[in-house]
Amino acid sequence: MQINWSIVSERRQEYNFSQEVLARKAGVSKSFISRLENDRDNKQKFNFLSTLKVMNVLDLQLEDLVTYVSMRSNMSILDNLDKIREQGNLNLIDKTLNELSIAEWRHSLKYSVYYDWHKALWCIHQEDYIAASVHIDKALERLERIDSMNNIKINIYIAKGYIEQLKGEDGGAFYLRSEALYKEDPTIINYRTRIRLVYYIIKGYVIQEEYDKATWTGRMIMKFLNDNQSIYMKKEIENLLKEIDE
Incomplete structure (x- = not known):
């Protein structure tokens, strides 16, 4: 069984932690983090408790370290x-x-x-x-x-808002969180996700009873779809605008 310590470095970077920050959060030295990340041949021995502290900060389990090698093919x-x-x-x-x-x-x-x-x-x-x-x-x-993966966060917020609605709750706030992330950088999501996002933003405005914003947003996206001769979610948006008018 081989332990692949490179996952420590990758998870640390996913969390946007420097080695210094990770060391401080785990209560270990920066040199300990460096040695962990660079032990590619399993030649070093590490203090178990210190290693456990690092794993805890990074939400790692022992099996994560062992199975990581097999993930490259997936x-x-x-x-x-x-x-x-x-x-x-x-x-x-x-x-x-x-x-x-x-x-x-x-x-x-x-x-x-x-x-x-x-x-x-x-x-x-x-x-x-x-x-x-x-x-x-x-x-x-x-x-x-x-602070990263905002393209995925947008989709997660959309899903969260939708689930709240299915439960009979108010999911509008989550749709608007998606909108806020999108406004920060419109390039982080693809065309279909953008259209789907706008659809749920409109729903969010309706839930919040901001009908003027919902109507304006709906008309803007309909113009965009017509200009691009696109039918993706066009009928769903049209039906939503009809509901607002009624």
């Missing part, structure tokens, strides 16, 4: 989930998630988020909104610790 699974989600084939999510073990899904922050995000979507497909809420909250909890 990088395309995230792309597959993206395609499944974009095409609306939610019935394929569970089968895809089962291609990896839970330990493998938990090997990195991004994989963990993808797992809980798509597990939530699967639960929506199964109409289990309570379980969906649990999983999407786990994804949000992981993401809100860091």
